[in-house]
Amino acid sequence: MSSTVPGSVPPSRAAGSVTGHVPTQAGPGTGRRVTLVPPATDRFDRVARAEWSKLWSVRSTGWSLLALVVVTTGIAALACWGTMTGIEQSPEEVPPFDTVNLTLAGLSLGQLAAAVLGAMVISTEYSTGAIRSTLTATPQRLRLLSAKALVFIVVALVVGLVTCILSFVVGQAFLSERYRVDFGDPGVSRALLGGALYVAGSGMFGFAFGALLRQTAGAITAAVAFLLVLPPLSQLLPGSWGDTVTEHFTSNAGQAITFSQSVPNGAVGLSPWAGYAWFTAEWLLILAVAAVLMVRRDA
Amino acid sequence: MIEVQDLTKRYGSTVAVDRLSFTVPPGVVTGFLGPNGAGKSTTMRIILGLDRPTSGRALIDGRPYASLKGPLHHVGALLDAKDVHPGRTAKAHLTALALSNGIPTRRVGEVLDLTGLSAVAKKRIRGFSLGMSQRLGIAATMLGDPDVLMFDEPVNGLDPEGIVWIRTFMRAMAAEGRTVLVSSHLMSEMALTADHLIVIGRGRLLADVATRAFIEASSGNSVRVRSPQRDQLESLLRGKGLATTDVDGYLQVQGVTPAQVGDLAAANRLTVHELFVQNASLEAAFMEMTSASVEYHADTADIPHTTTTQGAPR
Numbered sequence: 001m002s003s004t005v006p007g008s009v010p011p012s013r014a015a016g017s018v019t020g021h022v023p024t025q026a027g028p029g030t031g032r033r034v035t036l037v038p039p040a041t042d043r044f045d046r047v048a049r050a051e052w053s054k055l056w057s058v059r060s061t062g063w064s065l066l067a068l069v070v071v072t073t074g075i076a077a078l079a080c081w082g083t084m085t086g087i088e089q090s091p092e093e094v095p096p097f098d099t100v101n102l103t104l105a106g107l108s109l110g111q112l113a114a115a116v117l118g119a120m121v122i123s124t125e126y127s128t129g130a131i132r133s134t135l136t137a138t139p140q141r142l143r144l145l146s147a148k149a150l151v152f153i154v155v156a157l158v159v160g161l162v163t164c165i166l167s168f169v170v171g172q173a174f175l176s177e178r179y180r181v182d183f184g185d186p187g188v189s190r191a192l193l194g195g196a197l198y199v200a201g202s203g204m205f206g207f208a209f210g211a212l213l214r215q216t217a218g219a220i221t222a223a224v225a226f227l228l229v230l231p232p233l234s235q236l237l238p239g240s241w242g243d244t245v246t247e248h249f250t251s252n253a254g255q256a257i258t259f260s261q262s263v264p265n266g267a268v269g270l271s272p273w274a275g276y277a278w279f280t281a282e283w284l285l286i287l288a289v290a291a292v293l294m295v296r297r298d299a
Numbered sequence: 300m301i302e303v304q305d306l307t308k309r310y311g312s313t314v315a316v317d318r319l320s321f322t323v324p325p326g327v328v329t330g331f332l333g334p335n336g337a338g339k340s341t342t343m344r345i346i347l348g349l350d351r352p353t354s355g356r357a358l359i360d361g362r363p364y365a366s367l368k369g370p371l372h373h374v375g376a377l378l379d380a381k382d383v384h385p386g387r388t389a390k391a392h393l394t395a396l397a398l399s400n401g402i403p404t405r406r407v408g409e410v411l412d413l414t415g416l417s418a419v420a421k422k423r424i425r426g427f428s429l430g431m432s433q434r435l436g437i438a439a440t441m442l443g444d445p446d447v448l449m450f451d452e453p454v455n456g457l458d459p460e461g462i463v464w465i466r467t468f469m470r471a472m473a474a475e476g477r478t479v480l481v482s483s484h485l486m487s488e489m490a491l492t493a494d495h496l497i498v499i500g501r502g503r504l505l506a507d508v509a510t511r512a513f514i515e516a517s518s519g520n521s522v523r524v525r526s527p528q529r530d531q532l533e534s535l536l537r538g539k540g541l542a543t544t545d546v547d548g549y550l551q552v553q554g555v556t557p558a559q560v561g562d563l564a565a566a567n568r569l570t571v572h573e574l575f576v577q578n579a580s581l582e583a584a585f586m587e588m589t590s591a592s593v594e595y596h597a598d599t600a601d602i603p604h605t606t607t608t609q610g611a612p613r
Binding site: 039042043058059132134140 | 344347348349350351364365367368369370371372373374376378379381382383384385386387388391392394395396398399400401402403406439443444
């Protein structure tokens with residue numbers, strides 16, 4: 001077999017004589033320089049803007065946020081309707097409740113939509129391989145991670161607040177006058193804002209697990225376990241230290257901020273802000289581990 | 300310019316890159332050649348700061364990748380065309396990259412035009428063919444109009460048109476004075492594309508030579524001649540103690556220059572229709588060099604290449 005591959009390429013093959021149909025000739029980038037000025041400094045806001053555009057350019061974002069609003073509001077309506085029905089039938093069997101917290105009952109499921117989105121914001125980077133494109137553009141990994149987190153938190157807070165106000169309004173429509181509260185009543189606005197904060201925090205559990213595990217399914221499973229499955233199970237722990245663990249455990253602690261009044265004999269024992277601080281510290285801890293690993297691991 | 304200095308990367312007990320040093324200068328296409336598993340992709344990922352070297356370092360224009368300000372202005376790299384979120388549109392993908400590096404977003408339209416992707420700019424990448432994905436990857440490399448370009452196996456899976464397109468593109472970029480490093484395990488592709496070769500095997504540097512020199516240095520170069528008086532010419536050559544072979548209707552002669560063959564024919568008033576140097580294929584040169592370092596030895600005895608066509612005198 002003779003090889004017809006020539007040993008070298010004649011200089012005439014070099015770029016000056018590329019054939020006309022090749023797009024490199026047609027495009028405006030053909031000239032040696034297109035006078036782009038490299039930035040003198042790297043800026044966080046550029047990375048944040050890029051992450052903002054990335055968040056809204058995949059369909060899962062819209063669907064997750066829609067699920068958050070619809071599920072949470074729908075459960076608010078169901079919970080309030082069910083509670084009123086119970087009161088009408090046998091008032092003595094209905095334990096005292098916090099109205100705002102009742103209208104935010106849907107957050108127990110709605111938080112999962114936030115956690116799923118939080119996980120996917122980072123895990124899909126790894127599952128698709130896009131992380132290599134992303135890190136090539138932004139090699140400072142902690143800057144990337146914090147920009148992603150910031151963008152997600154802002155979106156989760158805004159959509160979370162809309163969700164909570166909507167749930168509050170819709171839920172209260174099913175309650176009789178006697179149980180209704182107003183935005184101006186003590187603790188009500190704080191509890192609604194707290195609901196939004198809780199949504200963002202739940203989402204950050206998903207985000208932290210996504211950054212840690214680098215895959216969507218595992219991150220969502222971990223977030224569901226920590227936010228939904230384990231918190232009620234923690235009540236099985238014996239003794240006073242068991243109670244301590246329970247009241248500090250993820251969503252048990254975090255949901256304290258969704259009550260407008262101090263809790264009537266509930267399992268949640270921490271004050272609103274103390275509970276939320278614990279909740280935040282817990283996802284921050286997971287995220288810190290993820291951040292250390294992200295810096296150390298190969299992408 | 301890309302500088303790789305004493306680079307080593309270990310995964311557990313496996314050494315992927317072994318004290319590798321080389322420099323990639325601007326203005327030419329440098330081929331990064333080696334068998335699969337030789338450490339080409341690992342080296343490229345380290346150059347881009349994606350993987351951490353066990354020891355040694357890689358520099359772009361004298362600086363580590365992570366310290367470049369707006370790295371897309373300095374380096375455009377295409378490692379794997381599928382390293383994108385398939386749910387994003389081509390335009391959205393490029394826009395996010397541009398935003399992160401402070402590149403004006405009008406540039407997105409320009410690179411889409413440049414790579415012929417404008418018509419599918421708003422289509423999700425999920426539906427792209429491999430060729431389209433490769434073009435999108437190339438569009439991304441050109442966003443910041445960088446001085447340094449890196450491509451990892453860019454012609455893999457492409458149709459002939461796509462291969463020619465990428466080859467021409469890379470040569471055009473080098474001709475503009477950019478640094479172009481392109482990896483491949485396809486020697487024939489490198490022969491057509493690269494001016495200079497960095498050859499590695501098992502993570503080690505095997506050669507850092509001009510492509511032409513790499514081929515000429517290999518032992519299989521020979522002269523081919525076609526003549527209507529073939530038998531007379533053959534006798535003359537053999538009379539000089541030269542081994543001749545019949546290959547595809549040519550008389551192939553080892554250890555001689557075309558000038559010597561031409562002079563010999565002229566002196567004996569023989570007609571010559573064709574006379575040229577048949578270089579050993581790059582494959583042959585490559586096999587010769589890497590035979591000691593390929594990851595898994597195949598039985599190469601039955602692989603035909605020009606160096607094995609030795610004629611036996613009658």
